[in-house]
Amino acid sequence: MLVLFSPQHGRELKYLNKPEGDIPVSIYVTPESNNYPGLDRGFNQRFKLDNDLSPSQGEGVYLVSNASDIVETLQNLYKLSAQPGEIKVISGGHCYENFTFQSATDTDSGTRTRFVIDLSNMRGISEEVKEDKEYIVVEPGASNWLIQQTLHAKYGAALPGGSCYSVCAGGHIAGGGYGLLSRLHGLVVDYLAGVEMVIPDATEGKYKIRTFTPGNDEDRLNWASRGGGSGHFGIITKYYFEKARVPAAPEHALFISFPVAWEQFSTSSPETDAANFAAFLQAYYDACTQLPEQAFTLGKFTFRQNSSDFMAISMQVVYGEHSGHDSATLGGQDVPAYTRDEAIKAIYDFIDYMKDWIPEAKESKHLQQPYYLPGHPVSASVLLNHLYDLPWIDMTQMLNGSGENQCGKYKSSCMIENFTQPEGEEIYYFLTGTQKDNEVPDTLDKAQTLIQIDSYGKQINAMDNPELFHTAVAARNSTLKLQYQTYWKNYENRDEEQRKAVEKAIVAWFNKGYNFIHNKGTNNASGFPVWGDKYQGCYFNYPDRQLGVNPGYTSDPGELYGDFLQLYFGERVRDELLAIKTSIDPTNRFAFSQAVLNLTRAS
Structure with a gap:
């Protein structure tokens, strides 16, 4: 028997076998249901709903199937006296912070998540025709793999x-x-025509479906959904991509992972080692600037535990008749397709740039050694120095991992200019646990602590700019994207107080190390990647509560930036998003710790 919440019963919770008639009904999963564990948290095991939510108050998880379900559910939750910040939304559960699963113990005000609207069953990928144009329509519960597999096959x-x-x-x-x-085609939002979204109605407690109409964006919600993040203004129920403007899939891809031995930075002189490591990072930056659009690198620069450890740089290059980019159809700049020989050459050119740091494959003692690529976004088991040559869709499947469900903390920065010498040295001290005045906690899982440095730029920077203003992504001059990551497990022999203590110690160390690095990168101007000639802030999809939080929410330990929206989006986009919020959701019905809020109404 399913537990259903029917809009016709208002505050009453009714147990039914099936919906009555054609009235939209969401599936209500109570905290007492056998399928509630797992729905009460996301991928990051740090965050879950409080254990004392009450079925009699309608608290718990609501599984919806369409926009009408969402409207009815929101309106009924209003009848249950749901307040701003108590209703949260989830699609896949991969949020790096507690934006959905907010515990009362993690807020200054005690406001907590009481109701979760779960979109995971809305996973359709279909077609619609609007004003004689064909659109591919993606629902919010569709996974990355489902999207790629479907688009590729169909x-x-x-x-x-x-x-x-x-x-x-x-x-x-x-x-x-x-x-x-x-780097070949830009960002997904460069192809997003618009969205369907459930937004507040002018009448208190009421909601409506804001449909997608081609060429009409008076409310600016289509624009805001191109990089401004989700959950600020309403609940997106459909993403529309003009069929003729979706890039063709490349036929083939090469992939290889190079080991980078820590022992070359492990002499008797820490100062010399730090200087050499900085030179290595500078060489990596230079090598990334020379990459063709078809190539992408992931530098998995992991914490050194002993001199025999090694890091890895992975590289993918796509090739085939459809491995180019047509600016006339897609925007940006023309890129000719790559042959296999050209793809091989791109790999050897990269090796040549990095020859002082990466040994030739035949000389590497790690040749064909199995290696697990830690962290996100690529998490897979590969053979080192082994050239994989697969159909692109098969390569995507091979690299398509999410890793283990555990606790994690993440930080980011978008970098324009090369690493300064002091900055590169500070990264060395961070990854070797030798930063001054930042002692490594005993509970840190060093094997799962890394800075991932990905190649960026090229078509990302060509598809939009501050003058065109097609999207809410303002970081269009960056060459590298850095993602700081650390993971740990909640062991059974730790009670809740001990788990919190472990988390606080790890996060405090992690944040402080990040601040030390950026102080060096900004010549002591800021412990954060402030917008300017050197950095372009942080990436909203890698949220970080050290940047700051809205009133009533608890931030990370350590130094705070404050204006987190400015750090994510820059001033112009931030101001536009705030104006849209005031227009669409002036009473902040949709709120979380780093949501765009109408601050005149925020408590």
Whole structure:
């Protein structure tokens, strides 16, 4: 028997076997249901709903199937006296912070998530015709892998989105949508025509479906959904991509992972080692600037535990008749297709740039050694120095991992200019646990602590700019994207107080190390990647509560930036998003710790 919440009964919870008539009904999963564990949390095991939610108050998870379900559910939750910040939304559950699963113990005000609207059953990929144009329509619960597999099989197409297979469209697309094809085709939002969204109605407690109409964006919600993030203004129920503007999928891809031995930075002189490591990072930056659009690199620069450890740089190059980019159809700049020989040459050119740091494959003691690529967005087991040559869709499947469900903390920065010498040295000290005044906690899982440095730029920077202003992604001059990551497990022999203590110690160390690095990168101007000639802030899809939080929410330990929206979006986009919020949702019905809020109404 399913537990259903029918709009015709208002505050009453009614147990039914099936919906009555054609009235939209969402599936209500109570905290007492056997399928509630797992629905009460996302991929990051740090965050879950409080244990004392009450079925008698309608608290718990609501599984919806369409926009009408969402409208009815929201309106009924209003009748249950739901307040701003108590209703949250989830599609895939990969949020790096507690935007959905907000515990009362993690807020200054005690406001917590009481109701979760779960979009995971809305996973359709279909077609619609509007004003004689064909659109591919993606629902928010569709996963990255489902999207790529469907587009490839049905249309021979591919969106340049992320690689973690279980990340879903609901959060990924609206935040930008960045993946291994982005240097060739840009970001997913560069192809997003618009959205359907459930938004507040002018009448208190009422909601409406804001449909997608081609060429009409008076409310600016289509624009805001191109990189401004999800959950600020309403609930996106459909993403529309003009069929003729979705890039063709490349036929083939090469992939290889190079080991980078820590022992070359492990002499008797820490100062010399730090200087050499900085030179290595500078060489990596230079090598990335020389990459063709078809190539993408992931630098998995992991914490050193002993001198025999090694890091890895992975590289993918696509080739085939459809491995180019047609600016007349897609925008940006023309890129000719790559042959296999040209793809091989791109790999050897990269090796040549990095020859002082990467040994030739035949001389590497790690040749053909199995290696697990840690962290996100690519998490897979590969053989080192082994050249994989597969159909592109098979390569995407091979690299399509999400890793283990555990606890994690993430940080980011978008970098324009090369690493400064002091900055590169500070990264060395961070990854070797030798930063001054930042002692490594005993509970840190060093094997799962890394800075991932991905190649960026090329078509990402060509598809939009501040003058065109097609999207809410303002970071269009960056060459590298850095993602700081650390993971740990909640062991059974730790009670809740001990788990919180472990989390606080790890996060405090992690944040402080990040601040030290950026102080060096900004010549002591800021412990954050402030917008300027050197950095372009942070990536909203990698949220970080150290940047700051809205009133009533608890931030990370350590130094805070404050104006987190400015750091994510820059001033112009931030101001536009705030204006849209005031227009669409002036009473902040949709709110979380880093949501765009109408601050005149925020408590």
